[in-house]
Structures are given as C-alpha cells and as structure tokens.
Amino acid sequence: MDRVRDHVAQPLGEAVAPGEKKTCVVLLLPFEAQLLVETDTFGSQVRIKGKETEFYLCMNRKGKLVGKPDGTSKECVFIEKVLENNYTALMSAKYSGWYVGFTKKGRPRKGPKTRENQQDVHFMKRYPKGQAELQKPFKYTTVTKRSRRIRPTHPG
Known part of the structure; x- marks a missing residue:
C-alpha cells in the first residue's frame, strides 16, 4: 500500500454540507500536492484525500500518518482547530490530542509526539492558484464615540 506523505491541506474556510468536496493546493517541499478536503459532518471534521493517489490521510494506532x-x-477523520495565532491544526478525531504534523524537512511526525503549540502542527490556509479572487473584500463601517455601528461606507 502506498503511503500518503507530505500531504496535508486546509479547507477553503467556507461552511459546506457533509460529504461536499473542496479542492486545495498546499506547497510542501519540494513539490505541490493537490488534495480534496471533504467535510465529514457539520462543524470542523474533515477527511483529506490525495487527488492523484485517491488515498485518504489517516493516523494509525501508533500515531503514524498512513494512506488508506x-x-x-x-482514523481518517480530523478535527480542524483554529488557533489563537490564526494558524490551523488538524487533530485526530479518534485519538484526541494527536495532531497531524511535519518536520522542517517534510517528514511526518507521529501523533503522540505532537502538541497543539508546536510549529510542526501549524498550517496556514491557502487558496489554489487562480481562485484568490474568490475572497470577499473587507467591509468597513464607521463607529461613533458611543461605539454604535452606523451605515457602512461605500468606496467612492
């Protein structure tokens, strides 16, 4: 069985129905891997599937990242956690406290050796090439001294 190595992705950050697929691209040394991130339930549970290999990223009972x-x-379901520093961590749904992590060289780390505060488990969301314009611009509102929100300003 082939192993899924260096494959981890972040969903596009949109609310989607269970089973709906989102495509993401993540740059990991030395190549780009195209992945499908499927929502498992409403909330932040996701499955990660390699587009080329069609294998799912899973964590076995020893904490090793394998492809199935x-x-x-x-074992193939992960909980997406947005951290205080705006990074995202993927925690195993089956093995609480075990995270998906990669070393600086791109090698996978075993789940029991990972913690939420380690840089090896912090991932940043990225849009695939050509889809960055799908992001909605910020809407600014003016605030009075009494901290009341009034009508939004329109760019003119």
Whole structure:
C-alpha cells in the first residue's frame, strides 16, 4: 500500500454540507500536492484525500500518518482547530490530542509526539492558484464615540 506523505491541506474556510468536496493546493517541499478536503459532518471534521493517489490521510494506532484507499474509518477523520495565532491544526478525531504534523524537512511526525503549540502542527490556509479572487473584500463601517455601528461606507 502506498503511503500518503507530505500531504496535508486546509479547507477553503467556507461552511459546506457533509460529504461536499473542496479542492486545495498546499506547497510542501519540494513539490505541490493537490488534495480534496471533504467535510465529514457539520462543524470542523474533515477527511483529506490525495487527488492523484485517491488515498485518504489517516493516523494509525501508533500515531503514524498512513494512506488508506477507504477513508470511512474514524482514523481518517480530523478535527480542524483554529488557533489563537490564526494558524490551523488538524487533530485526530479518534485519538484526541494527536495532531497531524511535519518536520522542517517534510517528514511526518507521529501523533503522540505532537502538541497543539508546536510549529510542526501549524498550517496556514491557502487558496489554489487562480481562485484568490474568490475572497470577499473587507467591509468597513464607521463607529461613533458611543461605539454604535452606523451605515457602512461605500468606496467612492
């Protein structure tokens, strides 16, 4: 069985129905991997599937990241956690406290050796090439001294 190495992605940050697929591209040394991020339930549970290999990223009972052709087991479900520093961490749904992590060289780290505050488990969301313009611009509102919101300003 092939292993899914150096494959981890972040969803596009939109609310989607369970089972709906989102495509993401993540740059990991030395190549780009195209991945499908599927929502498992309403909330932040996701499955990660390699587009080329069609294998799901899973964490086995020893905490090792492996690829499986069938992603229906709880080992292949991860909980997306947005951290205080605006990075995202992926925690195993089956093994609480174990995170998806990669070393600086791109090698996967075992789940029991990872913690939420380690840089190896921090990931940043990226849009695929050509889809950056799908981001909505910020809307600014003016605020009075009494901290009341009034009508939004229109760029003119």
